[in-house]
Each structure stands twice: as C-alpha cells, then as structure tokens.
Amino acid sequence: MRRQQHKRSRACLSLLAALAATPVWGQINVPPVQLPVQIPVDINRTVNGVTDATRVDALRDLRRLRIDTLLRTNRTVLEADPRGAPILRSEVVAFSLTPAALAAAQAAGFEVARTRTLDGLDVSIVVLRAPPRTSTRQALRQLRRADPAGVYDFNHVYTESGEVTPQPVAPAPISVAQSVASVARVGLIDGGIDRAHEVFRDSVIHEHGCASAIPSTHGTAVASLLAGRSASFQGAAPGAELFVADVYCGAPAGGAVDAVADAFAWLARARVPVINVSLVGPPNAMLEQVVRLVVARGYIVVAAVGNDGPGAPPLYPAAYPGVVAVTAVDSRRRVLLEACRGSHVRFAAPGADMSAAATEHPFAQVRGTSFAAPIVSGLLAAQLHQPDRAAADAAIATLTAEAIDLGARGPDKIYGNGLVGEATRVAGLR
16 A cells, blocks of 8 residues: 555656646645645646646645645644544644533543633633543544533644745736725734735734744735735735734644634634635534634635645635635636635635745745635725624625626636636736
C-alpha cells in the first residue's frame, strides 16, 4: 500500500512539474508547505495534452500531500480525523456544556484545556483534553455516549482557501474612485494583516486573537481585496472600517474551531454586519451551531467554497445553510478548474488573474476562491450597516439582481446566481 501511495505521489509531482508554466501556486486547503512544483495560472487550458480530469486528480493528490506534510511536521499537536482532516490531538470541543455533563466528563478523567465564553452569541465552548492513554477518537465517542443530548466534536483545523505567488507584481493602472462608503464595517476571520501596508494607510483597523499582531500573506491579500485603498489599488469596499480576527497567530497548527468560534463572537459583540471567511474544512458540529446563531441574528457570513475540485464534497463553513458561498472565475469569466461546486454556491466573483497586497512585496498575484469571497463581502458591506435579518436578505437579493448569469440559464451549481464584482478586477493584472 505504501509503495502504491509513493508511486501515486511521484506521478502527481511529475504531472504538476509538467504543468508548471508560470510561478503561481494553485490553492490546496492547508497552510502552505514547500513543494518542488507549482500550478500554472491558466490551469483551465490544455497543457501538453493533459486533460482537465487528470489535472483535477493532480490537485486532489497534491492536497493530500500537503495535508500529510502538515500532519507529519506537527505530529505532537495534530493528527487526522477518520476522514483525514487535521484536528488538534487529544482535544474534544463541547458546545454550551451543562454543569452536570462537565462534572461527569471530569469524573471520567477529562481535563478542561480552555473555555471560550462567546459573549456576543450568549453561548460557550469548552475544550476538553482526553484522559491519558485515550485516543482522540475514543474520547469523542465516550463523551457522546455519556451525554447523547450534548454537542461534541473534534477540534478541527480550518485552513486557507487560496494562494499568493511569492513573485512581486504591480497592479494595472486604475482610476481610483474618490467616494468611499465610510459607514461600511466588515469583519475578516483569517490570519493577521500587515497594517503598515500602503493600502491600509488610512484605514481604521481593529484586531483580535493574538497577544501581538502577526501579519500573514493570505490575510493581508484577502483584506486588501476587501477594504484596501491606495493611489493604484482599491478593494471592493475601499476604506471600510476593518475588523480582523487572527485565528492562526503565526502557529502552524492555528485555525482550530474554538478560535474560529471566538472570532465570530468578537465580531458579533462589535456588531460587524458582514463577516468574510476565506477558510475551509470539514463539517463540524461546533462551527455549525455558531454559524447558525450568527446568521439568525442578522449577520451576513460570506465564505469561500474551496478549491478541492468539481467532484469534491462540500467544504465548510461555505456549505452551511444561510452562508453566502462564493466561487471564483478568471479574467475570461471561467470558473477556476479547482473550485468546488454544489447547490450551495451563491455567487461567482473574480479570483484569479489579479493582484493583491503582499507582505514580502507591495503586491503579488493571487488565485483561489479565497480572493473571490472578499469581493462579495465588500459589496454587501456597502449595503448592510447594522446586523438585521430582513436588511441582510434585501442586500443579498439586490446583489443577486445585479449578477451576470453565467453557465446554465438561471442559478446553477457552478456559478450560483452569477458573476458579481467584475469591476474590481481593475485592481488586478490585465
């Protein structure tokens, strides 16, 4: 079996090496690790006779390689759940645990690793550490058997949904609009941002999650497409007041469910009406409960659908009911080959052939559904100024009416209601 997997890995790397026509990473839903190959910008076109189906298989195998690398290099804190998704080792998260259930868990040898009181949502999450010599899977089964009415799950790690090429690029010259919707307030659940970057020079930025700010390449790029503004660049809601929740804090095992839940609660306390999540992962009972509460209270949650390919199962939180799930298209208005599909897709937006703010260089080229989501978030933030369910529905309906129908007539599983935010591509590469 290992010999077969090794052969598949070598075949995947050989194929991707043949495809590597330009220096841009295709997104695979884990924090970036160094691999010897890169995926081309125009991955939709035929390269050396390689078919689309073969390229999708390559993307899926590369994702597996990256997850394996993430788990292998962080094995003291991470392991895989039964489906292979990264989880924090020996941790189980419990949603609004009753005193009796907590006492029973402690009596069974579980320890409270940490408690997150989600004041903005009026609930709490308790992270329990498994007893010695008890696997994480056994611990979860034990807690669910002892408290069937409770909500327990693994502490899954959620990961980025797009890649930034390390090579510097310059945005195409644009005529930056002078009018700014100063009342726009928008939230970002991601990595930290480089607030010293020129596109944030005049921005009001609030940060949460870490003892000190730790800029990330992905978070900086997403934030710039959301609210950045400079002489040559602007995001979808230029100059909007930005609330940044860093769920990674520079740690390779960051992005755990309890940190994401805490980020949602912070944004709810601040009454930030639109929340962008360019992170993806498996279904999780905690995350589902938190998202349900946030949406029910009138907030708009916008999430990237992910880049596991058209045949992959849905990724979350994008696939949860009420979430505005966003896919990505290139400059020819073609859906990215690696973008996930499904009935939950609500909109398509630019997600390739464009630039965004970077950390090592002023600007870099980006690709992935990560970078389409903030465009939709910015457009909605310009309409919704306070959390309100009716107003949120109206804002989404207005954007739906403005969407450019692509693909099959009417809503479909590839483009959703159609393309929005195409005008923002002027901030990117031509």
